[in-house]
Amino acid sequence: MTTPTVRTSPPTKRGPLTGWLDPARLLNVAWPVYIELMSGVIASIITVVWIARLGGPALAAVTMAATLENVLMSVVLAVSGGTTIVLSRAVGASEYGRLRPVLRAAFRITLVVTAVICVVLFVLREPLAKVVLGSDEASAVRLSVDYLTVAVPGIAVFYGQHLVDSTFKAKGDTRTPMRMAILSNLILVVADPVLIFGWLGAPRLGVTGAALALVASRAVTLAVTWWLYRRSPLVRDMTAAPEAPKTPGPGPVREILAAGLPLGVDFLVRMAAGMLIVGVVARFGTDEVAAYGTVTRTLLFLTMAAYAMRQAATIIAAQANGADDAVLLAASRSSSVRLGIAWSVLGGLAVLLLGGLAVDAVTGEAAIRSAAYGQIPWLSVYIALLLCNVTLSGIFLGGGNGKALATSTTVGAALQLCLAPLLVLTPLGLTGAWIAMIINAGTQTTVLLVLAARQTNETKEVTA
Template structure:
């Protein structure tokens, strides 16, 4: 398979994911814009609630990401039983995880608000509690949407999740003023508008699942071959499906949570420099999301592409990796040049001025080398996720974040440039580790699909399907 074909397929899969991720960030911005009319306390409440939701995303990534890889692998193998098992495993995990988060979060909404705002949150504490009283039970919808997206992406459809995200944001844009101001529900109105909008998008997602040709044919073929033996083996097969999905998705979830936690912990280090630097770091980090989301979109595309081809018995990880590095390096270089040229304008666009704007512009201009390395590491990680090497990738990330914090503390005397230097040095070592993993992926070309070569099991708990065709 040619390099151009790999590159074209990666771009085709990645750009809808990027727009979907951008749409997710936009939802929080829309809420903030309308809530800003209620005062600073309301803004602070919604801001911290949004950060908590972003952290909770790492929980459901166990189901969403694991399902994506396993569905893509089964699609490549043209194995309807394995695809049905992958889909079922994602929903079993959702059913296990969601009540713990939704019900537990609702019961602990006030302590949670106090934890993220501090004991002296004042009005913001009460407002955050009100927001959590709606948003945390509504996490049920958010988690279900993530599983639906994971199934569709594994089936090769990244455009429908993008459309669903845009639909949800469009509804939030219309419902926010109605519930926040029109019905005078305040921050609770923002939460209600968000949950209702996501619910409508989720319903449309279920319709998309039903209409997806790949999933429908796989379900029909699997049911035809397994109906006679499904009843006596249902409980055991559900448990096996859930374990398989969890084993696949947990390292990816750990990778995401480690990076999020590291970014939050870095705030404490930056606080040693000064208040203006903390504000600048917070604003610049949000501006940086525009670039980093492109890296994560390419990562998802690489994961889907790699898993699909491995399922078909074609180990082309090195070829895919080369194209991923080419695309990621180009994106990282574009980000570097953009931040060098437009750092001050970016800070002013986010409403900063004075010392905060100056510190933020300096930080963005120093961040370029780190972003180039980050782009390569994140995007190439998709090849290992799709190939079953995500546990090793998660270990590299956890060690890298720990090293980053230690270096940042040691170099904080240099100000924000020292923080950037620490981030770049830690990321350079992570890139060296993943490069070593990448060099080990070269193997003789395979003509048959061999599950034993892969670290993610794709066994068929309900028995082989009579409709399975050779890859």
Template sequence: MEAVRHRRTLVSLACPVYVELLAGVTAGIINMVWAARLGGDAVAAVAVATNVENLLLGVILVAGSGTTVRVARARGARDAAALRSAVRGGWALWALVTPVVAAGGFLAREPLARLMLGDDGHAPALASGYFAIALPGIAVFYATNVVDGILKGSGDTRTPMRLALLANGLILVLDPLLVFGLDLGVRGAAVSTVLGRTAALACGLTALHRRALLRRRGSGLTGLVSDLRGTAATGLPMSADFLVRMSGALALVAVVARIGVDEVAAYGIATKAMYVATMAFYAVRQAASIHTAHLLGAGRDQWREVGRQALPLAGCLGLTAAVVLLGTAQWIMRGFGAGGEVAEAGTLFLRCVGPYLILLACFIALGGVFEGSGRARTLARVTFGGTVLQLAFATGLSGWGLPGVCLAMALSMAVQCAAASRMHRRTARPGAVAGDAGGRPEASRVRP
């Protein structure tokens, strides 16, 4: 019965998160669809800008993920002081990070656009125009991430899902009005994105206010600094894990480029198609992180049981994705408009990537248990080592084409899974979890 209860909790938490994550991917696709009507330079500008934004998401994960875990643990312990500390720490970290990223990005928008797109054509100027709006607007994006972190930590994953759907709905309506109706072009896509997210943020803040999660008394400057450090200590390994994985994916493109241009195009399309599957894996990860942290806060040292339920759940998702891609790879490539050698290369890649997806699903899901139990730093080291191995394997096996790249990805992920599984089994001491918020024992103690 206990296992069934854990499984049901994971599913109930993960399903809304999956919809939310897919909605985030869809926002970029909506902008790409409307930008495509403006020409190739506009498509390139929006594609680069959204990729940069995805990378910058890793920065605020320090606040968002750290807040989620700390709020979940405080909720489990029914500790009002710890809950106040978690909420304050998330907002303090947002206030520290946001001006640096927003102002720095705005000032560096033109060099950044040229770095990504070169000096030829109109694409760099279009990307710079997009950045001029989107990078200051990152403040809204970051604030929404903190709001989502608080809500998820409190056990509510449905409200963040609704907020993401609201933002996407507004972007879908505003894009044609601003891009073509007001003739703002690429800038219109950036404005619609910021406006959609602003509306969602306003609704999210309202939800927090109703639950009294914003009406928290301060504790002075010293207490605020301590809260900030606590959230940073909890969230930094999770942010590092994301950034390392994103950087590894970008570096892998350079390895694929050695094979050929068609293979690069095929790899790019295939990885976008795989988002539908990988978002499901990350949904299970977030659910496992929230559930584990909540249980530990309540004095229930059951992270092992959570892991035992998260692994088969994610494994089934990975197996399902592998089978679906195996049978529909050709139609997926056609759906993205690929033809000729690009379609052939992409179809082959999607048919070979199944073992990697199954292993990736298991590793990501187990990572949620590490995060929720305060051992994300260990996981980040495994991710870093696995990413280095992946690039080394891919370089050595690139002579086999995209199937060789798939094999390299699967081999490196197998090593990461083995390392994570071994660490999960060896951490047997009850209550042996890393301290929350800078190692304060009162924040991490598991009561018998």
């Protein structure tokens, strides 16, 4: 029995504008990813609203746990992202026999990583809470320990969901993970008040209830996702294909890590740079910090779209790379560049023109609003550059040039880390921090645009 082939060349029938802007049809793959990402953001906001009713210590405890999960996201992205890329290459090449060893390797890596992280965090959950929240905050520390006692073992479910989702995305199916994310968040929205406040006869569990609601919603969703996976086209194609013969070169474990580590590094460096800049802004008072948090949180709908387009480009570029389809690879590069530039322009203008309205809708405090209005012009420039380089990064991850992405991100972040503390000491003040952030994002965007243009020229020379 022959295995089905994957159509990797972009469709020929397209509208003139959309066909030029997105020749690889990235948006068809990206929009479900966007809904998946935004549904998680909305659910987390709803959880914070419920927890806020329990008081400051409870809110601090859950916020600390959410920050910790963001750090752990870099680990799961390195594994699940690498798995998606390697599987997508095999799907693009119609080498379904290669899927089994890759999935076995991904499972082993996930199992080891999960076991190590869960054991270490469970043992150190109280010292970690004291370091983050301060040993004087006894109530918040105690509540953090209660939350982490349930949430840390639940990391296994969190990592497992990302791994199973990668099997669907490798086939270009981003709608199933989207539906599963919506299902999980719907369960969480219902379970949160029931377990936190003891509605419908349930025990009132407070922050422990919030952790139970989160883990339970993810566990139910993982069970449904696994059921769908067992009946997915990927499994049918994999079952029909003969076992792939062993070939010289790196094994599947090394392939996954080589493909995924740049993604994990990129995420971790970006997050660390963002946390460091908050520390710099904090020198200018709580109003400036609150303003910074307000204006950046209102941008999530813009940045999540860029990350969704990046994920779509990663999948399509990896499939094209596996199929050795230079036409689709070039199309994915063109789509990423054009969509990145278009979205950056729209995003920058949206922040500049509508940022004030967004701030007014979030807060009514005059001091915070005044501080936010002063930051918005600089933020519009920064966000335009950030949206462009995030959207562009997918073609490097999927096309096998992840090291270039990780290097550009690290260099840009290093510039920001060095310049921000120095510039804020000059008469520029807080504006110096924004200039450092703009230099960071501008460096990354310039490097990626130059590399993309160089790759495009190389492709033209080969096909000429």
